[in-house]
Amino acid sequence: MTISPQLLKLIDLSQFMSAEKKQWLHANLAALPDPKVQQLWQMLIKEQSLHLRHQKEALSLRKEHRTKKLKALSLAAEKQVQQSEARQVTALEAEFNNFPSEQR
Amino acid sequence: MNTNSPETPGAYGLDTVDSQDQTPDLPPSVEDQADQLLAERESVAAENASITDASVDSLETDQTVIDADAEALAATETLQATQEAEASEAAAELTDFMEGLTTTQTTEIADSGQGFASAEVDEFSDGPFDIDPNDMSNESGVEDTSQMAA
Numbered sequence: 001m002t003i004s005p006q007l008l009k010l011i012d013l014s015q016f017m018s019a020e021k022k023q024w025l026h027a028n029l030a031a032l033p034d035p036k037v038q039q040l041w042q043m044l045i046k047e048q049s050l051h052l053r054h055q056k057e058a059l060s061l062r063k064e065h066r067t068k069k070l071k072a073l074s075l076a077a078e079k080q081v082q083q084s085e086a087r088q089v090t091a092l093e094a095e096f097n098n099f100p101s102e103q104r
Numbered sequence: 105m106n107t108n109s110p111e112t113p114g115a116y117g118l119d120t121v122d123s124q125d126q127t128p129d130l131p132p133s134v135e136d137q138a139d140q141l142l143a144e145r146e147s148v149a150a151e152n153a154s155i156t157d158a159s160v161d162s163l164e165t166d167q168t169v170i171d172a173d174a175e176a177l178a179a180t181e182t183l184q185a186t187q188e189a190e191a192s193e194a195a196a197e198l199t200d201f202m203e204g205l206t207t208t209q210t211t212e213i214a215d216s217g218q219g220f221a222s223a224e225v226d227e228f229s230d231g232p233f234d235i236d237p238n239d240m241s242n243e244s245g246v247e248d249t250s251q252m253a254a
Contacts, residue, residue: 006138016195021202036205041134043198048141050194054187055148061183062155065176069158069169076166 003029007037010044015051 011017011025029037163169 004135004138006135006142009142010138014198016191016198017202021206024206032205038134039201040205041138043201045134045137045141047194047198048138048145050190052141052144052148054191055145055152057183057187058180059148059152059155061176061179062152065172065179066155066158068172068175072166072168072172073158073160073163075168076163077160079166079168080163 007041007044010041010048014044014047016047 007029008026011022011029014022017025025040032040
């Protein structure tokens with residue numbers, strides 16, 4: 001029986017299968033009956049679908065966090081600028097108030 | 105029943121052409137699924153690598169930024185716990201399948217003589233090709249390569 005390269009790739013990518021089991025499959029895959037091979041296909045596709053969904057969920061969370069973080073950083077920067085400006089105004093006002101009245 | 109109607113499989117002998125085009129042991133749908141999964145996998149990995157963490161050191165201590173980080177951390181931990189539970193369940197299912205496969209299949213392959221079954225090896229040692237280590241006459245006609253090395 002011809003072994004599909006995709007099936008070999010799915011076996012190699014499996015995170016649930018031990019190295020020993022992968023070796024066993026590489027050695028015995030050609031001798032397995034078709035129903036077992038079909039079952040193996042389904043199980044490995046299911047595993048990769050699960051990993052892919054998990055990766056997408058994690059990616060979505062990262063993107064969401066990044067958007068919130070950028071917004072938070074933007075607000076923080078804006079607040080920092082406002083505080084800096086407020087401090088400058090306060091300093092100028094203090095300087096103005098401390099200035100001798102006859103020199104104003 | 106009219107077995108020669110166009111709807112009947114095999115009508116006019118056209119099905120023989122279709123069946124020749126199909127790969128009997130590898131359903132295309134399964135390979136297509138695998139191709140799609142592998143392509144998506146690379147795409148997601150590339151997108152994930154392209155996202156850099158947003159940070160500005162001087163602003164990291166701002167409460168809004170701290171809150172955003174804390175919220176993300178909590179969400180990540182919740183997601184990881186859910187994913188680990190799902191992965192654990194799927195891993196157990198695959199492990200069970202593989203355990204069953206390796207156990208029963210090793211026996212079946214051995215019994216059918218497809219692998220290096222012990223019966224097959226025994227047949228050689230007891231059969232017509234049995235070689236007597238004390239017989240140096242080399243009547244079997246097998247070329248003696250021991251002299252070639254010297």
